[in-house]
Amino acid sequence: MEWNNLKEEFELGCIEPIDWMNNQYSKIRSGRVSLSILDNVKVEAYGELMNLNQVANMQIVDARQIMVKPYDNSQIKDIALGISKANIGVNPQVNADNIRLIFPPLSEENRKENVKKAKEILEETKERIRDVRRHVQSMYKKLDSVSEDLIKYFDDELDKITKLYNSKVEEIFNKKSEELLKI
Numbered sequence: 001m002e003w004n005n006l007k008e009e010f011e012l013g014c015i016e017p018i019d020w021m022n023n024q025y026s027k028i029r030s031g032r033v034s035l036s037i038l039d040n041v042k043v044e045a046y047g048e049l050m051n052l053n054q055v056a057n058m059q060i061v062d063a064r065q066i067m068v069k070p071y072d073n074s075q076i077k078d079i080a081l082g083i084s085k086a087n088i089g090v091n092p093q094v095n096a097d098n099i100r101l102i103f104p105p106l107s108e109e110n111r112k113e114n115v116k117k118a119k120e121i122l123e124e125t126k127e128r129i130r131d132v133r134r135h136v137q138s139m140y141k142k143l144d145s146v147s148e149d150l151i152k153y154f155d156d157e158l159d160k161i162t163k164l165y166n167s168k169v170e171e172i173f174n175k176k177s178e179e180l181l182k183i
Contacts (some may be wrong), residue, residue, distance in 0.1 A: 013132035021125040043082035
């Protein structure tokens with residue numbers, strides 16, 4: 001077994017944890033609202049639960065406001081109810097043909113709490129990378145024809161690439177925490 005195959009296996013395994021981290025970070029509110037905060041909103045429409053983006057158009061109006069415009073105005077109350085149930089930290093303001101979501105400005109305490117959430121996501125991502133590392137490590141340790149020198153070489157190379165990926169996710173965390181603390 002060659003190191004390049006193991007390295008490729010490790011890199012492919014690390015795609016999922018990093019994507020997961022970025023996805024989780026997009027849901028943490030910083031100074032500006034993001035439409036991703038509405039990703040988990042479900043609406044009872046036409047007899048079934050549907051994602052909000054399937055029943056309405058969403059648009060960012062300014063840094064703290066989102067406008068939701070239903071495709072079918074008869075669904076406006078169901079959409080408002082779905083947003084309320086999602087518990088995203090805002091009460092929907094229902095107008096005749098749209099719903100406005102006005103988010104309060106984040107306090108210093110909220111910002112610090114969001115950085116804590118981001119840190120927890122970082123730690124979970126590092127754990128997932130360690131799981132990938134253990135998987136790759138078990139692949140070459142199971143082989144019979146691998147010498148101890150080769151195992152030592154693989155371990156050293158795996159340590160190097162794991163540190164590289166850990167520093168990569170630390171960098172993502174640092175950018176996110178800086179964004180979260182910025183007023």
